Amino acid sequence: MKLFVIAGEASGDKLGAALMAGLSELSPGIDWAGVGGPEMAAQGLESIFAMEELSVMGLMEVLPKYRQLKARIAQTAEAVIAANPAALITIDSPDFCLRVARLARAQRPDLKVIHYVAPSVWAWRPGRAAKMAKVVDHVLALLPFEPPLMEAAGMSCDFVGHPVVAEPRATRAEAEAFRETHMIGADQPLALCLPGSRTGEVKRLGKRFDEALMQLRDREPGLRVVLPTVRGVAGMVREMTARWPVPPIVVEQPEDKRAAFAAADIALAASGTVSLELAASRVPMVIAYDANFVTWHLIWRLLRIDTVTLVNLVSDTRAVPEFLGPECKPRAIAQEMLELLELRDKSEAQRAAMELTMERLGEGGEAPGLRAARSVLEFLAK
Structure with a gap:
């Protein structure tokens, strides 16, 4: 044939x-x-x-x-x-x-x-x-x-x-080794920063994500941040984040990204399939996204759904908070992340939605x- x-x-x-x-x-x-x-x-x-x-x-x-x-x-x-x-x-x-x-x-x-x-x-x-x-x-x-x-x-x-259910994941030992390599204590909160994989997304969201994480760090002084990236934007990401008041750990290799996902306590991510990757590793998340004024209003008028996060859609919940378009503001994002870190009920509700999502996707x-x-x-x- x-x-x-x-x-x-x-x-x-x-x-x-x-x-x-x-x-x-x-x-x-x-x-x-x-x-x-x-x-x-x-x-x-x-x-x-x-x-x-x-x-x-x-x-x-x-x-x-x-x-x-x-x-x-x-x-x-x-x-x-x-x-x-x-x-x-x-x-x-x-x-x-x-x-x-x-x-x-x-x-x-x-x-x-x-x-x-x-x-x-x-x-x-x-x-x-x-x-x-x-x-x-x-x-x-x-x-x-x-x-x-x-x-x-x-x-x-x-x-x-969905192919995400077949992707390899890091072991607990690999997660612990990642923390040890980067001198992150077992009780230190670790946040993933995921502003997208395209140049335009990183430029548009990077500064706001940094501001949100800075405000979160004011409340959680021990917070460490990891920014997984891809080859196409890695150079730009390293240059941009070098100017951040507290530069994140930038990782590019697939095995380092998997270990970072397994080691993380929370994530701030751009809207997209990354929400499913985070769900596969059971990382509580906040989703944020914005586009230029004209593009955003065109998209918003065409949308037929009240959430853009696949975890919410597949699990038929609204467990993952979203800050989209005009709502993509660092202060509100930081507050939601703080609540996810401090309020066990919130993080557990997300993990339950993630379990259901992965089950429904074929895990x-x-x-x-x-x-x-x-x-x-x-x-x-x-």
Whole structure:
């Protein structure tokens, strides 16, 4: 059997690699074609061009590369037709992937198309599901409440589990070693500072996060702060935080980040999937986010939900406090963090919501990549 797979960014490459591994386990001998990164290459994919060409975000980043991206869309669609696969599997990156699917289906209407990662129609722009249904037959969903929404739009859909449940976590010994290495006492409060992984987020939120943590330190003088970061913004983060009155410990390596998560007592984080990473390590958190005035008001008018934190949504609670847009103020954030540190009922309520979230996302069950592979094979067998 031949399958054509497409991923457009690092997170999709990781999902794709787990899916490919699962499919190879359940149905050995698959012939792979498509676009992917190093993790998918390790599973046997020879990408028709470098996936990094597709890893652009935002209007100003896309415009200079528009003609190149359009050419890659056409090239990829032609490669799909030439490969004549049993199915086209697109992984996230809908702006690229669904355009390829549309062109390929125009030439081969019977082509089966599977999309991995449902669009967040529960949050905003619900019409995206109906548009996607014109070129997608089956969806692999990361969140348990997504299948009915996809099915209502005309696609079949299986919840296959969120990849966060399969991520490695640090042991208690590794957490203790992290504290010892950085001379953090066992009774000293340790806070994670997570202002985002993109340059714009770090610039916008970094100063406010620092102010909130300074105010918290006034009440908790022994507070230590760790700022996990990623390669793309690590240099900027180190330069920016060097000017903070009390610079945080900046960690970049995955094993150091895991240990920091396991060692932390509390976290201040930008909105995003990081809330699930914190939940996996059972770290009580406060979520804060802001954008420029115009962008924020456009987003707020489009939102169909009263919380943006996935832990709240999946657990169907509102245990994680949020400070969004105009409410993203250091004083209020610091007060909420102080209460989480001092009031056991608050932190325990969050941990209960985290336990429920992880259970609902598939923790303790079959690995998401294997569940996704099983869903693909069952769909193709119908």
